[in-house]
Amino acid sequence: MNTVTALPELRAARRSLSGTVGFVPTMGYLHTGHISLVQAAMAECDHVVASIFVNPTQFGPNEDLAKYPRDLPRDLAMLEAAGADLVWTPTVEIMYPSGFQTWVEVEGLTRPLEGEIRPGHFRGVTTIVAKLFNAVGPDKAYFGQKDAQQAAVIRRMTKDLDFPIEIVVCPTLREADGLAMSSRNTYLNPGERQAATVLFCALSAAKSAFDSGERGAEKLRALVRKTVSAEPLAKLQYVSCADYDTLEELETVRCKALLSLAVYVGKTRLIDNFVIG
């Protein structure tokens, strides 16, 4: 496995890869969810490129950029074991040099949900992903369904800007008790870790109602609210039952919908979602 930092090194290493390239962009501190993306890319492409970059422009001023967990040696070992061919680990100075002033912004899809709570977040995401796409030049790029709005926004950006890249969204990987895998789970103390299963429980309760025939979006949201409110360590930030493509809130679930929520467990903010319909 080849690990590079400078952009010219990346470009040279990329040129040496013949055939199709799958790309897995990450912020590091990898877990099995990330590795499942690498495995999906391995199965579909001749080569796999991963990037590790904690992107400062997608963190708000009061968010967890400084304490975001990092462990590069472990990440590289995991990527090598998974079979990645090339890992790019650029620095902030490489990605945002002095004079940087260009931004990529998706408008409508970024307004609700995470976009409403985290102003500027998706502008940071789309800008860095556009840069990574241009630098790596992959045929396919892999994202997790766990960040559902991010996946929708990146699909939209890729289509709107005509990137010649297929976006592949892979299923959320979960711990044995249902908690969605996330680098941020490391922030949880044992009691919070236990309480954090409430996101999965709440989604499961709503999904169960949906499977039993409930189509009222507000009924499904109410079930999520009720489940989360029963957990003393958890505080619901939002619950949404929205159209899968437009992310507009629904009254009635008639086709593919995204049921999603954001919850504070202690001081740690967690998100999760189920696709229904």
Add this chain to the structure above:
Amino acid sequence: MNTVTALPELRAARRSLSGTVGFVPTMGYLHTGHISLVQAAMAECDHVVASIFVNPTQFGPNEDLAKYPRDLPRDLAMLEAAGADLVWTPTVEIMYPSGFQTWVEVEGLTRPLEGEIRPGHFRGVTTIVAKLFNAVGPDKAYFGQKDAQQAAVIRRMTKDLDFPIEIVVCPTLREADGLAMSSRNTYLNPGERQAATVLFCALSAAKSAFDSGERGAEKLRALVRKTVSAEPLAKLQYVSCADYDTLEELETVRCKALLSLAVYVGKTRLIDNFVIG
């Protein structure tokens, strides 16, 4: 010469071009200036791709989108004669389909000059150029120095977003009397056409003073103002003597600078510039 309209056709035709590709994006109604870009691309690249697209998002609501001159058969004949391999002529529906909502924006460089007068103009330019770059996938792209701020903005965008493309800026081509070639010159009636030489005259007067040792930016601007004010059919919109890279207005010309102006000649808005220093 291959002419395509749909994006999949373009991608297929692009894939059939081996070696390096030079790209000349245009809004059509070609003149010798555009052809000089094709010739520069021919000299430096194995193949030349041109696009013809009057991009609605770079026109303001009161600008000349509807009356912008168009002559596709003549454009295609000129491009074929010049040696272009492939011409892409997408429609508005192809470039901005229903649901389109992604924009590329360069911040600081787009604020003064044309950006101040034409709000949203450069957002339209950078968005369409990013799309064209992704669709065509060239090694080099060619722009005219006549649209100096556009060239600076596109250089910045290309660097900031890590497009693997070299931006080549080619000299302004001029009519015998010095008028910069522009598709908009066709709007001028004979009297206005004569008066339009005042842009070149004003720039020449300032350049002459600079060559004689004048380094005061305001002195140079004043010379431009004075020259333009002597032409009854012309009305100066702005004159600028700015740093070549940052486009910040200068007090003293110490290194490479951009001397530029925008002038209404009758109802036609013309721009021109000299690089000095």
